[in-house]
Amino acid sequence: MEQVAIKEELSKMLGQEKVLTENLDLMYYSYDSSFLTKLKPATPDAVVFPRSTEDVQQVMKFAWNNNINIIPRGAGTGETGGCIAIEGGIVMDLSTWSDIEEIDAMNMQVIVRPGVIHADLNNELAKYNLFFPPDPGSSKMCTIGGMVANNASGLRAVKYWSTEPYILGLEVVMPNGEVITTGGMKARTIKNVSGINLTKLMVGSEGILGIITRIRIRCIPKPSARGIAMAVFDNLDDAPATVLEVYQAGILPSGIEILDSSAIHAVNDFKPEINLPNAEAILLFEVDGNPPSVEYEGQVIKEVAGKRAREVEWSTDPVRMTQLWEGRSVTATAAARVRPDGTRIFAGEDISIPISRVADTLRAIRSLGKKYGIQIVNYGHIGDGNVHSAPVINPENPEEVERVLKLVHEIHLLAIEMGGTTTGEHGVGAVRRSYAELEHGLAVEYMKRIKKAFDPHGIMNPGKVF
Amino acid sequence: MEFKELPPVKEQIMKCVRCGKCRSVCPVFAEVGNETAAPRGHVFMVQMLRDGKVEPDKAVYDKLSACLMCETCSVNCPSGIDVHELNAAARSYIYEKNPSIAKEFIFDTMWTNPGFLKASTHFMGGLQKLGLQKIARDMGLTRILPGDLPEAEKILTNIPTKSAKTCLPEINKTVGPKKYTIGYFLGCATDLLSPEVAKATIDVLTRNGCEVIIPPGIKCCGLPHIANGKMDTARKLAAHNIKLFNSYNFDYVITDCASCSAALSRKNMEFLFKGLNIEDQAYDFSSRVMDLTSFLINVIDIQIPEVKYDKKVKVTYHDPCHLANAQGITREPRELLKRIPGIEFIEMNNANSCCGGSGTYSVTHYKMSMKILDKKMDNVMETGADKLVTCCPSCMMQLKYGVRRHNWKCQVVHPVVLVSECYQNALIEQGENR
Ligand SMILES: Cc1cc2nc3c(=O)[nH]c(=O)nc-3n(C[C@H](O)[C@H](O)[C@H](O)COP(=O)(O)OP(=O)(O)OC[C@H]3O[C@@H](n4cnc5c(N)ncnc54)[C@H](O)[C@@H]3O)c2cc1C
Ligand code: SF4
Ligand code: SF4
Numbered sequence: 001m002e003q004v005a006i007k008e009e010l011s012k013m014l015g016q017e018k019v020l021t022e023n024l025d026l027m028y029y030s031y032d033s034s035f036l037t038k039l040k041p042a043t044p045d046a047v048v049f050p051r052s053t054e055d056v057q058q059v060m061k062f063a064w065n066n067n068i069n070i071i072p073r074g075a076g077t078g079e080t081g082g083c084i085a086i087e088g089g090i091v092m093d094l095s096t097w098s099d100i101e102e103i104d105a106m107n108m109q110v111i112v113r114p115g116v117i118h119a120d121l122n123n124e125l126a127k128y129n130l131f132f133p134p135d136p137g138s139s140k141m142c143t144i145g146g147m148v149a150n151n152a153s154g155l156r157a158v159k160y161w162s163t164e165p166y167i168l169g170l171e172v173v174m175p176n177g178e179v180i181t182t183g184g185m186k187a188r189t190i191k192n193v194s195g196i197n198l199t200k201l202m203v204g205s206e207g208i209l210g211i212i213t214r215i216r217i218r219c220i221p222k223p224s225a226r227g228i229a230m231a232v233f234d235n236l237d238d239a240p241a242t243v244l245e246v247y248q249a250g251i252l253p254s255g256i257e258i259l260d261s262s263a264i265h266a267v268n269d270f271k272p273e274i275n276l277p278n279a280e281a282i283l284l285f286e287v288d289g290n291p292p293s294v295e296y297e298g299q300v301i302k303e304v305a306g307k308r309a310r311e312v313e314w315s316t317d318p319v320r321m322t323q324l325w326e327g328r329s330v331t332a333t334a335a336a337r338v339r340p341d342g343t344r345i346f347a348g349e350d351i352s353i354p355i356s357r358v359a360d361t362l363r364a365i366r367s368l369g370k371k372y373g374i375q376i377v378n379y380g381h382i383g384d385g386n387v388h389s390a391p392v393i394n395p396e397n398p399e400e401v402e403r404v405l406k407l408v409h410e411i412h413l414l415a416i417e418m419g420g421t422t423t424g425e426h427g428v429g430a431v432r433r434s435y436a437e438l439e440h441g442l443a444v445e446y447m448k449r450i451k452k453a454f455d456p457h458g459i460m461n462p463g464k465v466f
Numbered sequence: 467m468e469f470k471e472l473p474p475v476k477e478q479i480m481k482c483v484r485c486g487k488c489r490s491v492c493p494v495f496a497e498v499g500n501e502t503a504a505p506r507g508h509v510f511m512v513q514m515l516r517d518g519k520v521e522p523d524k525a526v527y528d529k530l531s532a533c534l535m536c537e538t539c540s541v542n543c544p545s546g547i548d549v550h551e552l553n554a555a556a557r558s559y560i561y562e563k564n565p566s567i568a569k570e571f572i573f574d575t576m577w578t579n580p581g582f583l584k585a586s587t588h589f590m591g592g593l594q595k596l597g598l599q600k601i602a603r604d605m606g607l608t609r610i611l612p613g614d615l616p617e618a619e620k621i622l623t624n625i626p627t628k629s630a631k632t633c634l635p636e637i638n639k640t641v642g643p644k645k646y647t648i649g650y651f652l653g654c655a656t657d658l659l660s661p662e663v664a665k666a667t668i669d670v671l672t673r674n675g676c677e678v679i680i681p682p683g684i685k686c687c688g689l690p691h692i693a694n695g696k697m698d699t700a701r702k703l704a705a706h707n708i709k710l711f712n713s714y715n716f717d718y719v720i721t722d723c724a725s726c727s728a729a730l731s732r733k734n735m736e737f738l739f740k741g742l743n744i745e746d747q748a749y750d751f752s753s754r755v756m757d758l759t760s761f762l763i764n765v766i767d768i769q770i771p772e773v774k775y776d777k778k779v780k781v782t783y784h785d786p787c788h789l790a791n792a793q794g795i796t797r798e799p800r801e802l803l804k805r806i807p808g809i810e811f812i813e814m815n816n817a818n819s820c821c822g823g824s825g826t827y828s829v830t831h832y833k834m835s836m837k838i839l840d841k842k843m844d845n846v847m848e849t850g851a852d853k854l855v856t857c858c859p860s861c862m863m864q865l866k867y868g869v870r871r872h873n874w875k876c877q878v879v880h881p882v883v884l885v886s887e888c889y890q891n892a893l894i895e896q897g898e899n900r
Contacts, residue, residue, distance in 0.1 A: 020500065020502075022525075024520065024525050024526065024529065025500075025502050027510075027511075027514065027519075027520070028500070028501040028502045028504075028507045028510065028511070029501055031484050031510060032484065033483060033484045033485050033486060034484075035483075037484075038483075038484060041510075047500075049499075049500065075486055075489060076484075076486060076501065077485065077486040093500065093501075095499065096499040096500070117490070119490075138485070138486065138487075140487070140490040141486045141487060141489050141490040142486075332544060333544035333545070336481065336483065336544055336545040336546075337545070337546055340477075341477070342480075343480060343481040343482075343483060343545055344483065345483065346483060346485075394480065395480050396480045
């Protein structure tokens with residue numbers, strides 16, 4: 001179908017205010033946070049902003065009948081090109097559909113539409129002393145729909161895991177325009193094992209199976225206390241060893257973060273006043289719960305970490321905790337600023353490896369950086385083996401871009417070699433699909449069959465995942 | 467300097483990782499909800515402009531000019547990008563290539579060009595009486611001015627007929643021993659819209675050891691011109707003011723207007739003059755510039771006379787973007803308020819979110835401006851304040867309209883006016899006791 005005709009039809013269907021059709025407007029939908037789309041932005045044929053299940057159904061039916069691609073989009077903070085129309089089509093921006101439909105405090109659950117921002121939801125839930133624990137670094141901007149589609153997690157995944165276990169049920173508009181509900185969407189139960197678990201299938205499906213239009217989320221009571229321990233190591237291997245020992249001591253911190261020497265330098269360069277101790281690695285442990293349990297766990301961590309660390313500091317003072325945590329939270333920022341004529345890029349940024357291999361992997365990444373002459377800042381969620389590597393380059397220098405793409409490829413291969421995966425939380429999208437066979441082998445064939453069963457015309461977000 | 471060679475364009479565009487953090491803080495994006503209004507969208511579009519992927523035409527200008535220039539995105543950007551500077555540079559580039567499209571600018575010229583205004587001291591009064599529409603019609607501007615004009619006109623009511631400059635002497639001697647010689651940068655908005663602020667500034671400064679000089683021939687600080695794509699004019703205006711003030715040997719150059727102090731700041735001087743001949747003079751000038759409240763707190767450490775009061779007055783404070791975002795000044799105005807006897811200070815929610823006024827934005831983008839203003843007013847009204855204080859005459863105009871629009875009984879006032887009132891009341895009390 002001609003682009004002009006598509007635009008006309010959509011405008012008729014939804015009304016002008018829910019459709020973008022001007023070429024200039026459409027260009028703004030050619031990127032997300034991925035390095036890929038910074039290099040190669042891809043402009044869609046139209047953008048729609050549905051605000052009801054019926055809106056979504058209408059657009060889906062139209063696309064189904066005319067064989068037009070549909071690309072769901074939340075806030076566009078994904079780092080994989082997942083929400084980009086790389087093969088053309090209509091982008092469905094769900095971020096303006098942001099109703100919290102019901103907070104059922106009694107049954108500890110909430111129903112939202114896909115565009116609700118993660119931080120906004122938790123601000124509302126806080127009024128009931130509840131929270132939805134996964135906490136991506138993009139909490140203030142990403143949508144719940146995007147989180148479900150990517151199965152996002154964050155700093156506190158060590159204890160609270162990812163989005164998936166909290167999703168009780170979904171409403172999904174299928175590629176042919178039919179609406180299904182999965183799992184406990186219609187029930188108010190917390191447990192539900194009835195039927196094949198389509199909820200689990202949809203969570204992490206990255207927009208290739210259907211449009212998620214309603215989400216029932218399980219929430220849990222908000223802990224009343226927290227504390228942070230910082231342990232400083234002269235030997236990189238001591239960091240993962242300490243993590244394992246803390247677990248063995250029966251403690252499950254809410255988060256365990258690592259900064260290696262590259263990250264420590266970056267932070268100190270960027271904000272000298274934070275003044276992190278120079279070391280091979282710094283670990284930050286966050287524990288939460290009630291005041292006595294937090295204090296007890298803090299003391300255990302102090303004792304265990306003290307065996308290997310040069311220094312350990314434990315604090316429950318809010319001011320000091322903010323300072324310590326700032327060391328971690330500014331790392332991503334500091335990485336962007338270590339080179340005045342360059343920036344960090346989001347590529348090869350999300351590998352996940354066994355905790356026991358973290359030290360080896362960090363060393364290997366460092367030598368890859370040397371091999372390609374590229375500075376890399378390493379930090380991440382060591383508690384679950386999810387390492388964020390931030391290559392720092394001048395993205396407008398083609399020669400450097402070429403080099404970094406080779407480096408990124410080697411980082412991905414390294415992850416697989418270490419018994420890990422190319423992505424721990426950000427997803428596959430367009431940027432990591434080429435590793436599907438390597439990571440999953442024959443299983444990819446079954447994934448494709450599932451995809452075909454849901455989307456026989458192949459119109460849902462093509463060019464992603466595998 | 468060529469557009470591509472401008473420091474922000476050359477150095478900062480590539481730093482944007484499109485993380486979207488700026489989406490979560492932009493007041494315009496919060497209303498529009500689509501990427502065309504997101505700060506990172508502006509960065510992207512400036513890049514497209516730089517790379518020749520889009521033409522420097524009206525359509526692109528309109529997209530970029532939806533931005534308030536409130537700088538909230540810039541202070542929150544992890545990569546340290548001055549999104550607003552990129553935007554300003556791009557608008558200026560488009561304007562250069564395509565002068566007819568910067569319609570807003572004509573309106574700006576009308577109310578920020580001293581020539582225009584001086585020609586008739588009653589210009590603003592006249593403007594009011596006749597109505598903007600008529601003036602615009604007479605000047606043949608109706609075709610190019612925004613359609614919201616009849617609505618926007620309401621914002622401009624109650625403009626004083628006499629400007630501050632016509633009432634204040636050039637040299638204002640100190641009351642008591644002299645400590646500092648101050649150059650008072652009397653900006654257009656204070657001069658024309660809030661002359662009472664200028665009077666209070668002079669009153670408070672002269673009572674605190676300052677001789678205050680208002681150099682004749684001060685021109686607009688240039689901020690509206692930057693916002694409306696006239697970088698060249700902004701440069702000329704700034705150069706004029708730099709030379710004017712540098713010809714004295716002031717200890718400080720003080721302004722009571724947040725936009726003026728932002729425009730005269732080191733950062734903005736870098737934006738305008740980096741790499742040009744006048745650079746050093748500009749930095750010398752900006753090193754003396756200080757916002758009035760910072761001066762009163764940090765330099766003078768002002769002690770306000772104790773005066774009697776019947777009942778405490780509830781006061782809340784709105785952070786002007788050009789003070790809080792552009793200069794990081796948030797503590798001093800609050801500290802000043804807390805030193806005023808008889809004040810109960812109540813912090814409002816989101817005190818640092820933009821009021822939607824942003825110079826001429828309320829006229830050029832009336833509807834959007836009102837949505838942002840209404841959000842601001844909700845936060846103000848929640849405090850139940852009797853007085854709404856802010857340090858920018860342009861915000862004051864917008865907030866006064868907000869108060870009227872919501873039928874709210876609340877006085878919009880600059881803090882220096884409250885301080886000056888204390889001095890006046892103390893004098894009266896002394897007289898009574900004598
Ligand atoms: C600074 C920064 C920090 C980050 N930190 C983390 C982190 O700590 N942990 C983490 O997991 N991720 C992180 N991310 C990645 C990203 O924010 C998450 O993946 C987030 O969940 C994406 O949400 P979004 O709304 O931006 O989705 P988008 O980027 O718009 O879309 C993501 C994918 O979901 C699909 N999709 C979106 N909405 C729907 C829907 N309603 N139905 C079906 N499919 C849909 C899209 O097609 C796309 O494939 C970070 C990103 C940035 C920029
Ligand atoms: S916050 Fe900064 S780096 Fe992130 S998208 Fe906005 S402008 Fe770009
Ligand atoms: S300057 Fe203000 S209005 Fe403009 S893009 Fe940034 S946050 Fe939005």
